[in-house]
Amino acid sequence: MSIQWTDELLIGVSEIDSQHKELFSRFARLFTACGEGKGKEEVLRLLLFLQEYVKEHFAAEERLQMRHAYPDYAVHKGEHTRFMSDVERLANEFKAEGATLSLVIMTNKTLASWLLQHIKRTDMAFATYLRTQGAV
Numbered sequence: 001m002s003i004q005w006t007d008e009l010l011i012g013v014s015e016i017d018s019q020h021k022e023l024f025s026r027f028a029r030l031f032t033a034c035g036e037g038k039g040k041e042e043v044l045r046l047l048l049f050l051q052e053y054v055k056e057h058f059a060a061e062e063r064l065q066m067r068h069a070y071p072d073y074a075v076h077k078g079e080h081t082r083f084m085s086d087v088e089r090l091a092n093e094f095k096a097e098g099a100t101l102s103l104v105i106m107t108n109k110t111l112a113s114w115l116l117q118h119i120k121r122t123d124m125a126f127a128t129y130l131r132t133q134g135a136v
C-alpha cells in the first residue's frame with residue numbers, strides 16, 4: 001500500500017509536520033523499490049531508519065504534549081510504544097529470516113497504514129487540543 005501525503009494531514013506544528021513528511025517520503029521509497037522488485041533491499045534500510053528517526057519524532061511529540069499538559073498524553077504515548085515494538089519485531093524478524101516477502105508486505109502495509117491512521121486520528125486530536133489552547 002502506498003500512502004500519499006496531503007496537506008490535510010498537517011497538524012500545524014512545523015517541526016512535527018516536517019517529520020511526518022519525511023516519514024511519508026521514506027515509505028514512498030520502499031513502495032517504489034517494491035515496484036522495481038527491490039523491496040527486500042530497501043526494507044532493512046527503512047526499518048533501521050525508523051528505529052532511530054521515529055524515536056526522536058515521538059519524543060518531540062511527547063515533549064510538546066507534556067509542555068501543554070495534554071490530557072490524553074498516556075494514551076497517545078501508548079500508541080507510540082506499540083508502533084516502536086512493531087518496528088522492533090519486524091527488525092528482529094529480518095535478523096532471523098532475512099527479507100522475506102511477508103516481512104516486506106508487513107512493513108509496507110502495517111507500518112504505513114498505522115502511520116496514516118495515527119496522524120489522522122491521534123495526532124489530529126492533539127492538534128485540535130493545541131488550537132483550543134491557543135498554542136498554534
Ligand SMILES: [Fe+2]
Binds near residue numbers: 061076080118122123
Ligand atoms: Fe503521535
